[in-house]
Amino acid sequence: MNFKNLKLNLSxxxxxxxxxxxxxxxxxxxVIYFTINAQSNMGNRGISFGFGFLSQESSFDITFSLIDYxxxxxxxxxxxxxxxxxILVSAIGIFFATILGVTIGIARLSQNYLxxxxxxxxxxxxxxxxxxxxxxxWYFAALRALPLTVDSINFYDxxxxxxxxxxxxxxxxxxxxxxxxxIIFAFILIYFLxxxxxxxxxxxxxxxxxxxISILLIIGLPLLTFLIGGVSLSFEIPELTQLSKTVFxxxxxxxxxxxxxxxxxxxxxxxxxxxAENVRAGxxxxxxxxxxxxxxxxxxKGQILKLVVMPQALRIIIPPTTNQYLNLTKNSSLxxxxxxxxxxLVFAGTALMQTGRAIEIISITMLTYLSLSLSISVFMNWYxxxxxIKEK
Amino acid sequence: xxxxxxxxILVGFASFLLVACGQSGGGAGSKKSKTLDNTKKAGFVKCxxxxxxxxFSNADEAGNWTGIDVDVCRAVAAAVLGDADKxxxxxxxxxxxxxxxxxxxxxxLARNTTWTLSRDADIGxxxxxxxxYDGQGFMVRxxxxxxxxxxxRDGISACTNTGTTxxxxxxxxxxxxxxxxxxxAFEKADEVVQAYDAGRCDTYTTDKSGxxxxxxxxxxxxxxxxxxxTISKEPLGPVVRQGDSVWEDIVRWSLNTMxxxxxxxxxxxxxxxxxxxxNPAIKRLVGAEGELGAAFGLDNDxxxxxxxxxxxxxxxxxxxxxxxxxxxxxxxxxLWTKGGILYVPPAR
Numbered sequence: 204m205n206f207k208n209l210k211l212n213l214s215x216x217x218x219x220x221x222x223x224x225x226x227x228x229x230x231x232x233x234v235i236y237f238t239i240n241a242q243s244n245m246g247n248r249g250i251s252f253g254f255g256f257l258s259q260e261s262s263f264d265i266t267f268s269l270i271d272y273x274x275x276x277x278x279x280x281x282x283x284x285x286x287x288x289x290i291l292v293s294a295i296g297i298f299f300a301t302i303l304g305v306t307i308g309i310a311r312l313s314q315n316y317l318x319x320x321x322x323x324x325x326x327x328x329x330x331x332x333x334x335x336x337x338x339x340x341w342y343f344a345a346l347r348a349l350p351l352t353v354d355s356i357n358f359y360d361x362x363x364x365x366x367x368x369x370x371x372x373x374x375x376x377x378x379x380x381x382x383x384x385x386i387i388f389a390f391i392l393i394y395f396l397x398x399x400x401x402x403x404x405x406x407x408x409x410x411x412x413x414x415x416i417s418i419l420l421i422i423g424l425p426l427l428t429f430l431i432g433g434v435s436l437s438f439e440i441p442e443l444t445q446l447s448k449t450v451f452x453x454x455x456x457x458x459x460x461x462x463x464x465x466x467x468x469x470x471x472x473x474x475x476x477x478x479a480e481n482v483r484a485g486x487x488x489x490x491x492x493x494x495x496x497x498x499x500x501x502x503x504k505g506q507i508l509k510l511v512v513m514p515q516a517l518r519i520i521i522p523p524t525t526n527q528y529l530n531l532t533k534n535s536s537l538x539x540x541x542x543x544x545x546x547x548l549v550f551a552g553t554a555l556m557q558t559g560r561a562i563e564i565i566s567i568t569m570l571t572y573l574s575l576s577l578s579i580s581v582f583m584n585w586y587x588x589x590x591x592i593k594e595k
Numbered sequence: 596x597x598x599x600x601x602x603x604i605l606v607g608f609a610s611f612l613l614v615a616c617g618q619s620g621g622g623a624g625s626k627k628s629k630t631l632d633n634t635k636k637a638g639f640v641k642c643x644x645x646x647x648x649x650x651f652s653n654a655d656e657a658g659n660w661t662g663i664d665v666d667v668c669r670a671v672a673a674a675v676l677g678d679a680d681k682x683x684x685x686x687x688x689x690x691x692x693x694x695x696x697x698x699x700x701x702x703x704l705a706r707n708t709t710w711t712l713s714r715d716a717d718i719g720x721x722x723x724x725x726x727x728y729d730g731q732g733f734m735v736r737x738x739x740x741x742x743x744x745x746x747x748r749d750g751i752s753a754c755t756n757t758g759t760t761x762x763x764x765x766x767x768x769x770x771x772x773x774x775x776x777x778x779x780a781f782e783k784a785d786e787v788v789q790a791y792d793a794g795r796c797d798t799y800t801t802d803k804s805g806x807x808x809x810x811x812x813x814x815x816x817x818x819x820x821x822x823x824x825t826i827s828k829e830p831l832g833p834v835v836r837q838g839d840s841v842w843e844d845i846v847r848w849s850l851n852t853m854x855x856x857x858x859x860x861x862x863x864x865x866x867x868x869x870x871x872x873x874n875p876a877i878k879r880l881v882g883a884e885g886e887l888g889a890a891f892g893l894d895n896d897x898x899x900x901x902x903x904x905x906x907x908x909x910x911x912x913x914x915x916x917x918x919x920x921x922x923x924x925x926x927x928x929x930l931w932t933k934g935g936i937l938y939v940p941p942a943r
Contacts, residue, residue, distance in 0.1 A: 245719075247838070251717075262763050262766060262767075263762045263763055263766055263778075264762075264765075264766050264776075264778045265778070266777055266778055266779050266780075274763075274766045274770075343789060343793065346789075346790065346793035346794070346795055347793055351794050366793060366794045366795055367752060367777075367794075367795065444750065446747075446748040446749075446750060446751060446797070447739050447740040447741045447746055447748070448738065448739060448740025448741075449736065449738050449739045449740060450739050450740075450741065450751070450797045452750035452751070452752075454749075454750055461795065462779075539757075539782050540781075540782060540783075540786065541781075541786070542754075542757075542779050542780055542781045542782075542786070542790070544780075548757060548780070548782070552690060552757045552758055552782065553757050553758055553762060553780065555690060555758070556689060556690055556757070556758030556759070557713075557758075557763070558713075558717075558718075559693055559713075559714065559717060559718030560718075561693075561694045
């Protein structure tokens with residue numbers, strides 16, 4: 204074979220491509236190398252590799268689970284329980300962190316000296332203390348401060364707060380599905396209402412009070428199902444039961460464990476400080492001229508904030524806030540320290556210990572966090588694109 | 596340009612092949628004893644211990660480790676290196692301990708670890724013996740009116756450590772009694788103690804020796820008591836990696852020597868004077884008869900050094916467990932000749 208005739212077509216495009224292909228190949232080789240290395244080392248030490256353990260009985264119980272679970276279920280089910288608990292605490296954390304963060308962020312820009320200074324102090328204190336210490340603080344401070352079960356803090360005889368958790372009434376529904384359908388239906392109506400209102404505004408300059416009609420719909424429709432849809436709701440109120448001389452417990456109702464409360468509290472208070480700064484930066488980032496121009500064409504203060512300032516501020520706020528949502532989700536793995544049964548405690552903790560399958564379990568856990576974070580990213584990127592300037 | 600890119604590809608593949616081939620020769624072989632050679636070369640025994648459990652493995656302010664688990668590592672160091680102090684301690688959580696051992700970060704795991712079938716057979720570990728027979732129990736507040744496990748009722752909350760056999764035994768126990776319970780599992784023992792102390796849970800369950808040790812950390816130790824029942828077997832013992840049978844034998848017989856020495860009344864103060872004893876079993880123990888050490892590549896005084904530098908099992912127990920007030924009564928950890936279940940194969 205004559206190599207002189209072998210010619211590569213090196214246009215500029217290919218020149219760029221070849222180093223990239225080489226890099227990718229090199230990365231693949233590294234992964235293969237580490238896999239082979241781990242396999243041979245595990246082989247030498249008599250450790251088997253496999254995911255068969257996932258279908259074995261877990262034989263440990265978990266304090267708090269959103270789905271039906273006990274030790275007779277599989278490790279895969281225990282993984283799911285941990286994952287759902289992680290998602291739950293992250294969702295609660297993100298919800299409250301956003302509300303608190305936006306409030307504090309706006310408060311920092313307040314003309315009122317006291318409000319602005321308090322908000323500033325809040326941010327400076329809570330973002331500068333390591334999160335794990337805040338979690339311990341809220342957990343052990345709460346445990347020490349809350350009364351024992353027998354002297355629970357009583358909210359109107361239907362809800363009780365004590366060291367073992369917060370007990371609230373459980374909703375017992377009949378025809379629950381009709382109720383849910385009515386809510387979905389209300390949302391669909393609101394969607395079309397918003398479309399119609401936008402159309403009217405753009406075509407005839409007519410303002411329709413969308414907000415009030417929406418509130419009426421979302422409350423009114425589900426209420427109607429109680430009157431004519433055969434939906435009814437009763438409450439199962441927690442009841443104090445004595446187990447022994449000084450041991451009491453509430454039975455019935457729903458118990459929200461103190462681990463969840465303190466973890467969600469710590470996560471949202473910590474993350475809120477960063478979101479507050481994002482919000483402040485976003486609002487300050489909209490030039491003063493925009494507000495003045497809006498005022499000059501006769502928009503009200505509320506309209507200026509809603510139609511002129513916020514759409515522009517959001518573009519600055521969303522990308523860094525996405526980072527904070529991701530951080531909060533990943534930080535929820537500190538739950539293990541205070542016995543909140545998240546995926547790290549349940550799966551990368553107990554299940555890892557019982558099975559000894561470190562490599563398998565840690566890889567699954569890492570992949571799970573990766574997918575969780577990527578899902579949040581994808582959603583926030585979609586929202587960001589929606590909010591971005593659409594140049595025509 | 597073309598040439599240089601081709602060269603790059605060739606070099607890349609060649610280096611990968613080299614690396615891949617170089618790898619396949621590695622790993623712990625079954626030649627003589629790699630662990631023994633490495634330990635002699637390093638000059639210290641790599642020992643994994645707990646993060647602080649009084650009586651078993653606990654560090655004082657100066658960083659000196661003491662306890663009956665620590666004494667197993669000291670015995671191995673005395674046998675192999677001639678000096679019981681040549682040990683490097685690595686404090687490990689329950690979760691980290693087996694990975695640390697299988698990955699070679701430590702060579703002996705002496706960390707109140709329960710010997711179970713799945714641990715022994717499944718994850719590349721070998722248990723060499725038992726240095727403490729324990730069982731799981733419950734601690735409650737004295738005022739609670741609970742005097743036995745039969746007083747537990749539906750809804751009781753129990754605090755424990757995660758990643759231990761305790762979690763599994765607890766479930767077995769409550770299931771067999773048909774009691775619904777709330778399990779609260781913490782990663783570290785200190786947090787279990789704090790949560791129990793604050794009233795988060797009604798009972799604290801772990802190995803009875805652990806309960807006795809942790810009780811001292813409560814704000815009012817006298818307000819708490821350990822229930823009489825034992826709900827599980829917890830044979831605690833040292834662990835080594837699978838696949839190095841010489842090293843396994845060294846650790847096993849270092850522990851056995853301490854127990855056998857107590858049985859024959861050989862202790863740290865009288866060991867050297869017993870070299871001309873009339874009892875051949877004692878003479879073998881102090882290295883005056885037989886060639887026992889040669890079997891695993893050690894000299895003949897290996898067992899004498901263990902007894903002189905670390906002491907026999909009884910001395911170790913008295914110093915770390917009895918005199919510290921953790922468990923004054925030896926219970927099952929007494930010699931078989933005195934009503935306990937400590938029984939080791941003969942050293943001959």
